Amino acid sequence: MPRLTITAIAAWLLVGGCLTIPLPAADNKSASPLPALKVGDVAPDFKLQYFDGSDLKDVTLSQYRGKKNVVLAFYVFAFTGG
Amino acid sequence: MKNFQKNLQKLEATDTQVLGVSMDSPFSNKAFADQIGVTFPLLSDWGGDTTRKYGVYVDKYKAARRVNFLIGKDGKILEEQIDSSAIDPTKIVDACQRPKLKN
Numbered sequence: 001m002p003r004l005t006i007t008a009i010a011a012w013l014l015v016g017g018c019l020t021i022p023l024p025a026a027d028n029k030s031a032s033p034l035p036a037l038k039v040g041d042v043a044p045d046f047k048l049q050y051f052d053g054s055d056l057k058d059v060t061l062s063q064y065r066g067k068k069n070v071v072l073a074f075y076v077f078a079f080t081g082g
Numbered sequence: 083m084k085n086f087q088k089n090l091q092k093l094e095a096t097d098t099q100v101l102g103v104s105m106d107s108p109f110s111n112k113a114f115a116d117q118i119g120v121t122f123p124l125l126s127d128w129g130g131d132t133t134r135k136y137g138v139y140v141d142k143y144k145a146a147r148r149v150n151f152l153i154g155k156d157g158k159i160l161e162e163q164i165d166s167s168a169i170d171p172t173k174i175v176d177a178c179q180r181p182k183l184k185n
Binding site (some may be wrong): 036037038039040041042043044046048049050051052053056057059061062064065066067068069070071072073074075076077078079 | 083086093096097098099100101102103104105106108109110111112113114117123124125126127131132133135136137138143145146147148149150151152153154155156157158159160161162168171174178
């Protein structure tokens with residue numbers, strides 16, 4: 001293979017690499033605005049269910065009002081880490 | 083979720099209820115809880131209404147982001163942790179242990 005062709009391929013790969021690498025990073029950035037709710041905002045009430053092994057149980061945020069602090073931990077999918 | 087389980091006693095000692103939330107079904111979440119040894123409720127936001135209401139829905143993944151909210155007894159948000167920083171709950175445990183939250 002002529003040296004020129006090899007140089008051209010190497011240059012193409014280099015440029016291609018530079019073009020493609022920043023794209024996922026830029027994408028991550030655009031997908032990460034802060035959640036709509038800020039510290040100090042009132043957390044919206046909800047009614048959700050969980051399965052305790054025999055029954056579906058309702059849980060609302062308002063049931064803890066005046067009684068307990070609540071940690072609400074949103075996670076992406078069951079059976080994943082974090 | 084495992085990290086919250088590890089800190090559950092500390093959190094419960096400060097009158098704090100831990101609730102996981104995802105868009106999985108209640109039954110998947112129960113199986114997940116059993117697998118990783120989590121004893122607090124993992125709530126099912128089937129359809130994602132609550133996830134959207136809290137502004138943590140990611141259209142691309144059709145799922146929630148990894149976000150923790152600490153909500154005080156008055157219903158106001160005291161702390162937020164987002165994405166990778168949400169995996170270590172130390173900040174939330176510390177916030178719960180501040181004297182003003184214990185009353």
